[in-house]
Amino acid sequence: MQTTEVNDPYLRIEPAEIKALEDKYLFSTYARSDFYVSHGSGAHVYDLAGRRYLDFLSGIAVNSLGYSHPRLIRVLLAQGKKLIHCSNLYYHAYQGMLAKKLADISGMSKVFFTNSGTEAIEAALKIARAYARLNGCETKSAILALKNAFHGRTFGALSITAQEKYQAPFRPLLPDVDIVEDVTVSALEKAFTDRVCALVVEPIQGEGGVVPLPADFLQTARLLCTRYNALLVLDEIQSGMGRTGKFFAYQHYGVEPDLVTLAKSLAAGYPLGAVLGHARVAESLKPGEHGTTFGGGPLACRLALEVLDVIEDERLLARVTELGQYLKQGLQGLASRHRSIGEIRGMGLMIGVDLGSLAKETVSRLLNRGIIANAAHNTVLRLLPPYVISQAEIDEFLRVLDVVLTEIETEPTPNTGAGV
Ligand code: PLP
Numbered sequence: 001m002q003t004t005e006v007n008d009p010y011l012r013i014e015p016a017e018i019k020a021l022e023d024k025y026l027f028s029t030y031a032r033s034d035f036y037v038s039h040g041s042g043a044h045v046y047d048l049a050g051r052r053y054l055d056f057l058s059g060i061a062v063n064s065l066g067y068s069h070p071r072l073i074r075v076l077l078a079q080g081k082k083l084i085h086c087s088n089l090y091y092h093a094y095q096g097m098l099a100k101k102l103a104d105i106s107g108m109s110k111v112f113f114t115n116s117g118t119e120a121i122e123a124a125l126k127i128a129r130a131y132a133r134l135n136g137c138e139t140k141s142a143i144l145a146l147k148n149a150f151h152g153r154t155f156g157a158l159s160i161t162a163q164e165k166y167q168a169p170f171r172p173l174l175p176d177v178d179i180v181e182d183v184t185v186s187a188l189e190k191a192f193t194d195r196v197c198a199l200v201v202e203p204i205q206g207e208g209g210v211v212p213l214p215a216d217f218l219q220t221a222r223l224l225c226t227r228y229n230a231l232l233v234l235d236e237i238q239s240g241m242g243r244t245g246k247f248f249a250y251q252h253y254g255v256e257p258d259l260v261t262l263a264k265s266l267a268a269g270y271p272l273g274a275v276l277g278h279a280r281v282a283e284s285l286k287p288g289e290h291g292t293t294f295g296g297g298p299l300a301c302r303l304a305l306e307v308l309d310v311i312e313d314e315r316l317l318a319r320v321t322e323l324g325q326y327l328k329q330g331l332q333g334l335a336s337r338h339r340s341i342g343e344i345r346g347m348g349l350m351i352g353v354d355l356g357s358l359a360k361e362t363v364s365r366l367l368n369r370g371i372i373a374n375a376a377h378n379t380v381l382r383l384l385p386p387y388v389i390s391q392a393e394i395d396e397f398l399r400v401l402d403v404v405l406t407e408i409e410t411e412p413t414p415n416t417g418a419g420v
Helices: 015-025 070-082 094-106 117-134 155-159 164-170 185-191 215-227 298-313 316-335 356-368 391-410
Strands: 037-041 044-047 052-055 110-114 142-146 177-180 196-201 231-235 259-262 273-277 344-347 350-354 374-376 380-383
Touching: 052 391, 070 298, 094 110, 094 273, 094 298, 110 117, 117 155, 117 196, 117 231, 117 259, 117 273, 155 164, 177 185, 185 215, 196 215, 215 231, 298 316, 316 344, 316 350, 316 391, 356 374, 356 380, 356 391
Parallel strands: 142 177, 142 196, 196 231, 231 259
Antiparallel strands: 037 044, 044 052, 110 273, 259 273, 344 350, 350 380, 374 380
């Protein structure tokens, strides 16, 4: 336990009490695992009993610099003492500097800051409508998105998150959304009309099972958006900020978007999101047409500046590329011995391992053995370790995964009693 926490009265609480309080007082939106997080260091997280876990999830692609990175802690304390929040009615030192850095690394020219991924998507949807309107196209309001995408939970973002389990309880959703049911060039060509104002896609679908878009699909998307004067919106909320070994996953494809959304690891643990866009697109939003109380606050922006500096100073993009290849090779080695491993996909340190019906059980057994991972789409082991993970820690993960898969594969299939 860290010494600064010893006198905190709110930490004198047992897991059973935490659970009882949550059960009684929280909306039951989360099916939490029985895991009570205390603190973290590097690639490790500790529970309240002091047990150490190796993190291959990074708070779902957020804690990219691991836990308690000394430079983030220094900035957090220094900026926390100076100024945590000021309204967007005034200037502070860091929004402009951060926007410039994001513009430089993305090739975009303007930024709008939000607090979360879903708000970045909302902003992008409004910008797309405003852009079409400004170009004199009142009827150009249709938004295209892909089946199995995940863009967030607010109504606009949810409307383009074409997964029944998320949408069903909340219909009716935003009108004028068309879903491309197959990730094929011909399906995309069929979906485009003059009424389309934007196509929103994740270059690598994260929640949908770590599925990179085929290069010809994304390249055709660019051509069609240009032809129909629609905006290509790339959702890099999970895949951006270096996760794939480049700052943005689209940089692997040689495709230039009109808008890019970011969040998650932008401030590596502190809430911050952003939409980046070209000037001609950004100009479509006039003062007062969009805004937020918290988005782009001084503490969040100062932290994000430090995250970008750390990525550069510690050469983390190269590290992500190297360690991603190392992890993938290790997984391919395991695949030759384990029949339960299907396709291994992804880029850099964003990797999915198809395990079919065994994915959830694998995640739960990994946790019992001190490894945090996640099952995306219920069938894919999703691996998103922090960029500071070491080769030795990857070896440890592979060793434990080997044991867990051997255990599951050699156990007799449970007898359901059917037909007896
Ligand atoms: N877009 C993508 C690709 C995501 O992975 C997520 C979150 O998982 C979101 C949008 C929504 O972001 P947030 O949870 O910050 O609202």
